[in-house]
Amino acid sequence: xxxxxxxxxxxxxxxxxxxxxxxxxxxxxxxxxxxxxxxxxxxxxxxxxxxxxxxxxxxxxxxxxxxxxxxxxxxxxxxxxxxxxxxxxxxxxxxxxxxxxxxxxxxxxxxxxxxxxxxxxxxxxxxxxxxxxxxxxxxxxxxxxxxxxxxxxxxxxxxxxxxxxxxxxxxxxxxxxxxxxxxxxxxxxxxxxxxxxxxxxxxxxxxxxxxxxxxxxxxxxxxxxxxxxxxxxxxxxxxxxxxxxxxxxxxxxxxxxxxxxxxxxxxxxxxxxxxxxxxxxxxxxxxxxxxxxxxxxxxxxxxxxxxxxxxxxxxxxxxxxxxxxxxxxxxxxxxxxxxxxxxxxxxxxxxxxxxxxxxxxxxxxxxxxxxxxxxxxxxxxxxxxxxxxxxxxxxxxxxxxxxxxxxxxxxxxxxxxxxxxxxxxxxxxxxxxxxxxxxxxxxxxxxxxxxxxxxxxxxxxxxxxxxxxxxxxx
Amino acid sequence: xxxxxxxxxxxxxxxxxxxxxxxxxxxxxxxxxxxxxxxxxxxxxxxxxxxxxxxxxxxxxxxxxxxxxxxxxxxxxxxxxxxxxxxxxxxxxxxxxxxxxxxxxxxxxxxxxxxxxxxxxxxxxxxxxxxxxxxxxxxxxxxxxxxxxxxxxxxxxxxxxxxxxxxxxxxxxxxxxxxxxxxxxxxxxxxxxxxxxxxxxxxxxxxxxxxxxxxxxxxxxxxxxxxxxxxxxxxxxxxxxxxxxxxxxxxxxxxxxxxxxxxxxxxxxxxxxxxxxxxxxxxxxxxxxxxxxxxxxxxxxxxxxxxxxxxxxxxxxxxxxxxxxxxxxxxxxxxxxxxxxxxxxxxxxxxxxxxxxxxxxxxxxxxxxxxxxxxxxxxxxxxxxxxxxxxxxxxxxxxxxxxxxxxxxxxxxxxxxx
Numbered sequence: 059x060x061x062x063x064x065x066x067x068x069x070x071x072x073x074x075x076x077x078x079x080x081x082x083x084x085x086x087x088x089x090x091x092x093x094x095x096x097x098x099x100x101x102x103x104x105x106x107x108x109x110x111x112x113x114x115x116x117x118x119x120x121x122x123x124x125x126x127x128x129x130x131x132x133x134x135x136x137x138x139x140x141x142x143x144x145x146x147x148x149x150x151x152x153x154x155x156x157x158x159x160x161x162x163x164x165x166x167x168x169x170x171x172x173x174x175x176x177x178x179x180x181x182x183x184x185x186x187x188x189x190x191x192x193x194x195x196x197x198x199x200x201x202x203x204x205x206x207x208x209x210x211x212x213x214x215x216x217x218x219x220x221x222x223x224x225x226x227x228x229x230x231x232x233x234x235x236x237x238x239x240x241x242x243x244x245x246x247x248x249x250x251x252x253x254x255x256x257x258x259x260x261x262x263x264x265x266x267x268x269x270x271x272x273x274x275x276x277x278x279x280x281x282x283x284x285x286x287x288x289x290x291x292x293x294x295x296x297x298x299x300x301x302x303x304x305x306x307x308x309x310x311x312x313x314x315x316x317x318x319x320x321x322x323x324x325x326x327x328x329x330x331x332x333x334x335x336x337x338x339x340x341x342x343x344x345x346x347x348x349x350x351x352x353x354x355x356x357x358x359x360x361x362x363x364x365x366x367x368x369x370x371x372x373x374x375x376x377x378x379x380x381x382x383x384x385x386x387x388x389x390x391x392x393x394x395x396x397x398x399x400x401x402x403x404x405x406x407x408x409x410x411x412x413x414x415x416x417x418x419x420x421x422x423x424x425x426x427x428x429x430x431x432x433x434x435x436x437x438x439x440x441x442x443x444x445x446x447x448x449x450x451x452x453x454x455x456x457x458x459x460x461x462x463x464x465x466x467x468x469x470x471x472x473x474x475x476x477x478x479x480x481x482x483x484x485x486x487x488x489x490x491x492x493x494x495x496x497x498x499x500x501x502x503x504x505x506x507x508x509x510x511x512x513x514x515x516x517x518x519x520x521x522x523x524x525x526x527x528x529x530x531x532x
Numbered sequence: 533x534x535x536x537x538x539x540x541x542x543x544x545x546x547x548x549x550x551x552x553x554x555x556x557x558x559x560x561x562x563x564x565x566x567x568x569x570x571x572x573x574x575x576x577x578x579x580x581x582x583x584x585x586x587x588x589x590x591x592x593x594x595x596x597x598x599x600x601x602x603x604x605x606x607x608x609x610x611x612x613x614x615x616x617x618x619x620x621x622x623x624x625x626x627x628x629x630x631x632x633x634x635x636x637x638x639x640x641x642x643x644x645x646x647x648x649x650x651x652x653x654x655x656x657x658x659x660x661x662x663x664x665x666x667x668x669x670x671x672x673x674x675x676x677x678x679x680x681x682x683x684x685x686x687x688x689x690x691x692x693x694x695x696x697x698x699x700x701x702x703x704x705x706x707x708x709x710x711x712x713x714x715x716x717x718x719x720x721x722x723x724x725x726x727x728x729x730x731x732x733x734x735x736x737x738x739x740x741x742x743x744x745x746x747x748x749x750x751x752x753x754x755x756x757x758x759x760x761x762x763x764x765x766x767x768x769x770x771x772x773x774x775x776x777x778x779x780x781x782x783x784x785x786x787x788x789x790x791x792x793x794x795x796x797x798x799x800x801x802x803x804x805x806x807x808x809x810x811x812x813x814x815x816x817x818x819x820x821x822x823x824x825x826x827x828x829x830x831x832x833x834x835x836x837x838x839x840x841x842x843x844x845x846x847x848x849x850x851x852x853x854x855x856x857x858x859x860x861x862x863x864x865x866x867x868x869x870x871x872x873x874x875x876x877x878x879x880x881x882x883x884x885x886x887x888x889x890x891x892x893x894x895x896x897x898x899x900x901x902x903x904x905x906x907x908x909x910x911x912x913x914x915x916x917x918x919x920x921x922x923x924x925x926x927x928x929x930x931x932x933x934x935x936x937x938x939x940x941x942x943x944x945x946x947x948x949x950x
Contacts, residue, residue, distance in 0.1 A: 165816040166823075197816055252621070376937050396930070397656065397849030399621035406934045429813050429845060436856060436910045443911040448938055496859030496910045525817075530793075530824035 087188065089238035091227060093506035098122035098136040101488060104144025109151040109462040109477035113455035119149055121484035124506040129478050142502070148492055150458050151478050152207025152228075152485030152505065154465040155431050156343070156390045157370050157424035161211055161234070162187050164195030165428060166524075175214035176221060180258050180265060181278045183246065184327035185221035187213045191234040197428040199520040202228050202511045204432035205493070205500035207485040208239060210469055212370075215249035215345040216257045218265065218274040222331055223247050223343060225469050227485075229505055230520040243470040245367070246335045248275065250346035250355060251401045272354060279362040282332030288323040289333065341367040341470055343390075347401035349377035356385060368468040370424060371395075373405045376412035379419060388420035388468045389413040392430070393437040410438075410460060411445030411452060422468060423460045434461050439494035454494055483507075550578035550921035553589050554900070557598035560907065562605050562876040563891035566869060573603065575898035578920035583892055596923075601915065604872060604907045605892050606666025606688075606899035608879040609851040610844035611763070611789055611809065614668050615654040615686065616646055617848060629674040630681070639674070640728060642702055642756070643748040644681030646672045647695040656849055657688050658928035663852025664901035664914040667880070667889050669763075670695065672703045678713045678724055679704050682752070685883050687899065689919040699884045702756045706766040706775060707790075708821045722774065729782060732757055757782055761884060763809075767792040768821040776804050787882060789843060791833075793824035798836035807839040807882035812861040812874075814845070830874065831865030840870070841879035859908040871908055 099121045106114040106129060118133040119126065127136070135141055162174040173190035176182045191211055201209070207228050213220035223245030226237040250271065259266025265274050334340035342359070346352050346369045359366050368388035369375060373396060375382060375389035382389055391413065396405025406412075414421035423438045425431035438457050445452045466476025475483040484507035490499045503511035512518035552575045559571040561583065572587040573580060589595055618625035627649035633639040647670055660668070666688050672681030680703040684695030705713070706721055714720035724744060730736050731745045732753035745753065756762055764775050767790040776797075779786045786806035788794065794801060794808045801808065812830050817823045826832075830840045842861065844854035854875050862871040880890025888897050898921040905912035917924045936949045 166819050168819065200815055376934075379937075394850055394852070395846070397619060400619055403619060404933055406930045406937075408934050408938070412937065428816055432815075433813075433860070436860075439911045440856075443913055447913055448934060494911060496856060496908060497863045499863065528823050530796075530817075530826075 087235060089240045090233070090235045091229070091238055091240055093124040094229070094508035094510070096508040098139035099142060099504070099507065100133065100135040100139045101142045101144045101149055104147045104149045104488070106149045106478060107455050107458040108479070109458055110479065111455055111459065113453070119478060119486060121486065121504065121507045124484055126478055126480050126482045126484050128480050142488065144488065147501070148489040149478070150205070150487050150489065150493055151462040151476055152487055152503065153205045153434055153461045154469065154476060155201070155206055155209040155425050155434060156368060156422050156465040156468050157426045158209040158211055158431055159214065159426065160197045160201065160209065160428060160431070161191035161193065161195045162213070164192045165197050175216035177216040177257050180218045180254055180274055181328070182217050182221050183219045183278070183331035185213065186224065187211045187221060188224035188234050188238070191224065193231050193234055193237060194522045194524045196522040196525050197431070198228055198230065199522060200428070201431045202503055202520065203500060203513070205435065205487040205489070205503055206431055207503065207505045208471065208475060209431070210245055210343070212245060212247045212343065215247070215253045218249060218254045218271055219278055220247035220249060222340065225471060227505055229510060230522070239471060241474070244334065244340045245343045245469070246331060246340045248342065248344045250344060250351040251348060252399055253345070268351070272358065275358055276361070279332055279336070282329040282336065283362065285323070285326055285329035286333040286336060292320065292322055335364045336362055338365065341468070343368050343370055343468070345370045347371050347373045349374040352378055353381070356381070356387070368422060371426070372413070373402045373409065376406060376409045379413045380416050382413065383416035383419040386418065386420070388422050388464060390422040390424040390465070390468065392426070393423065393440045407440070407444040408448050410441035411448065411450045414452065414460065415450060420464050420467065421460050422464045424465070435493040435498055436496055439496070442494060454492060457494065548577060550898070551576045551593045552918065552921055552923070553587060553593050553595045554603060554902070555595055555597050556600055557603035557902065558600060559583060559892055560602060560604045560872055561892040562873050563893045570600070573892060573900070575918070575921040578898055578922070580892060580894055580896045580898050582894060596916070598902055602903045602905070602907050603892065604664070604901050604903065605876045605890050606901050606917065606919065607664045607855060608841065608875045608890070609660050609665040609668035609688065610842065610847055610854050611671040612668045612844065612851050613671065613848045614656050614660055614688065614851060615650045615652060616670060618654060618656065620848065628672060631674070639677050640679050640724070640744040641674070641677065641681060641746070641749055642679045642752040643746065644672060644674065645700070646670050646681060647684040647686070650686060650695070652690045652692045655929050657690060659849070659930055660851050661688050661917055661924055662914060662926050662928055662931070663855065664903070664907070664917060665851055665854070666899040666901070666917070666919055667885070668851065669701060669883055678710050678721055679728065685885050687889065687897070687919065696885050696888065700760065701883065702760060702762045704762055704764050706764055707768055707771045708819055709765070718771065722778065725778065728753055729757065757784070761785060761787055763787045763789055765789050769793040769796040769824065771821070772797050773800065776800055779804065792822040792829070794838070795826065795829045795832040796824055798833050798838055801833070802837040807841060807878065808833060809841045809843045809879065811845050812842050812857040827860065827864040830861040834866060834870050839878050839882065840874050841882055842874045855908060856910050859910060862908055868908065
């Protein structure tokens with residue numbers, strides 16, 4: 059396994075649990091996202107699904123300066139606000155997809171665009187999806203038309219540990235940094251089961267079995283533990299002598315004491331990422347289909363002291379729904395994919411409803427698809443119907459959480475978006491009807507209060523550079 | 533008068549499991565009568581005998597009250613490997629392609645016929661049927677071949693007799709997807725196709741070192757050239773134009789699957805009396821052949837008079853997604869009736885089974901689905917499915933798994949539940 063050590067002036071290690079919450083994690087590739095200036099907006103007299111579990115009839119939503127100002131009945135329009143008649147419309151938080159490969163497996167799917175799986179080694183926590191994210195993927199625009207305002211772009215599942223994922227706001231930009239969700243933690247992509255062992259086993263390498271998979275995760279985390287110890291020791295100052303000295307992680311002189319630092323440990327990109335996961339700064343997202351393998355990964359997480367944010371795909375999550383809920387682990391699931399491989403054989407159409415059912419259940423409808431991301435609302439509608447048929451009556455105000463609040467929670471951005479509550483980012487969708495219908499259209503999509511998609515206004519529909527001059531766009 | 537005749541006929545034979553009177557349905561015929569409210573459908577011996585209001589109940593025929601709900605013809609499951617594969621990634625369970633020449637080596641075996649491998653006991657079939665799907669076109673998709681082999685239409689009733697008579701289909705891949713099989717250029721595809729046609733017509737000696745076809749392959753291709761159905765997989769507008777010219781030259785009917793840019797050549801397609809089987813959810817340029825993909829492809833084609841059928845965006849295991857695709861086509865400009873027709877009548881007619889399935893009309897197979905809401909709506913589920921008039925159990929491996937995990941476990945592990 060190659061472990062390139064590229065000298066970078068700033069380490070990204072400052073995001074320890076003790077860091078001041080207001081200060082974003084030090085990031086050598088920082089977000090340059092700026093909300094697009096927009097007038098205040100009052101949406102009047104709509105059916106509002108707040109994402110907190112409430113459904114408000116005949117209600118208004120006010121947004122200003124990029125934030126939700128108020129949600130309720132009979133609200134006053136701020137000075138200069140654009141007023142939108144919401145009669146007959148439904149308003150929801152912007153949809154969040156916790157599992158996307160837009161930009162790293164973009165359209166067109168040509169060989170030069172296959173940037174999602176660094177399958178040169180089974181353990182590559184050193185790679186970051188964001189460094190392959192092509193902002194001109196036309197799929198971002200079509201996802202926006204489906205109401206998607208934020209998403210996590212993940213590396214693929216060819217590796218045991220595939221690298222870092224990045225959360226972006228769904229805005230058109232020339233650089234990914236200008237899409238990067240300010241302050242959102244990174245994700246760490248891991249994968250169970252068939253994919254890693256097929257990719258490497260078929261080359262006669264390791265892993266070629268599920269035994270090899272688990273040994274691979276453990277070896278990587280054991281190495282990272284040693285790395286973490288050396289940093290912890292260095293940072294606590296207990297290096298050559300017993301006198302504790304304060305040091306920063308990047309080995310500069312401590313500003314307060316003025317003490318000269320000892321040589322810091324050599325940086326290792328792969329171990330930095332795993333250390334970030336163990337310290338809770340990086341959210342762990344695990345591609346895992348089978349219930350028995352999810353249980354193994356929960357034990358792995360305990361062995362190395364990290365928390366699993368969500369199991370992705372989780373075709374068998376329904377078999378372990380109570381445990382997932384008890385441990386606060388989300389299930390990021392498809393509505394109905396099954397049968398394409400052995401570990402997907404036991405798919406049921408009630409998976410989402412069953413994972414949602416226990417107290418504290420955290421069900422997420424995810425896409426993993428440039429088509430699916432455009433209609434996550436329809437995927438949820440299918441799951442509501444199957445839940446209903448199985449005796450689980452799931453109301454729209456609850457189901458909307460699968461697409462908004464729950465993915466926000468898994469991504470660690472629930473303090474910023476995912477619900478319509480005052481102070482949150484004004485990521486808002488106006489639908490022509492209940493969103494849980496095949497005939498539903500997102501009519502207007504706001505990101506941080508700016509109208510970035512309007513179904514009725516071509517001047518408010520983004521077109522990627524790629525689509526220009528092809529004589530095909532309507 | 534008609535009723536009287538029917539009643540007399542019935543006296544002769546006793547009611548069977550294939551007899552049912554479905555009362556008081558909203559009957560979406562997918563045929564010339566459109567939608568008929570408060571209508572009854574009489575089925576005897578598996579065949580639709582009468583459709584209309586207030587039909588008499590022949591003696592012994594069981595009555596099913598539809599309570600005004602929507603009744604449609606059983607739906608088309610698209611081009612699929614239903615019954616040809618159990619688990620897509622497990623080669624030992626997949627029979628829809630051959631690699632006799634070696635992995636990735638081009639081969640031209642039109643005589644390869646996947647319908648022989650059809651397994652009516654496949655676990656995929658009950659799952660499809662629960663989604664209201666009752667017929668599919670088995671598809672040969674030999675990855676290493678321009679001419680991928682033959683398939684045919686099957687009804688998803690578990691009957692072992694496989695393909696319906698007279699529905700053999702030959703599958704041909706064109707465009708970028710077939711480049712690797714034809715020397716890297718799509719021009720090579722027509723070169724090789726023309727050569728295969730010449731061989732089939734006996735214009736090339738068997739002894740030539742360059743022959744593409746076996747003697748059996750020549751016979752097979754000759755049969756299709758004499759009046760068979762060839763399904764061409766093609767997306768790019770320029771390629772569709774070439775195909776139209778190829779079909780004109782050889783007198784072939786135009787059946788296209790893919791057709792991402794078909795809307796651009798709608799006039800030519802209409803003139804050729806073509807049927808386009810398209811993915812109504814395709815709106816992204818998945819490759820350079822699909823740059824013109826758009827959600828209103830179906831609507832634009834139908835407006836131009838082109839016959840449009842749908843394929844499932846997610847074939848075989850999730851073939852049921854075809855209904856969602858139809859709903860989306862309607863949400864993007866297709867009329868509701870045309871949406872239903874695109875997954876019932878139109879594919880049935882294009883594939884040569886339009887006189888048996890795809891419409892609720894007298895004389896047709898009683899392959900029917902009853903829905904708990906708008907049949908094209910994603911939140912709607914099938915409440916009942918009949919095939920050949922027999923009520924099919926809405927039970928699959930998936931529902932059994934669901935039922936096992938829906939309940940709290942008892943003292944014994946769940947493996948003891950039935």
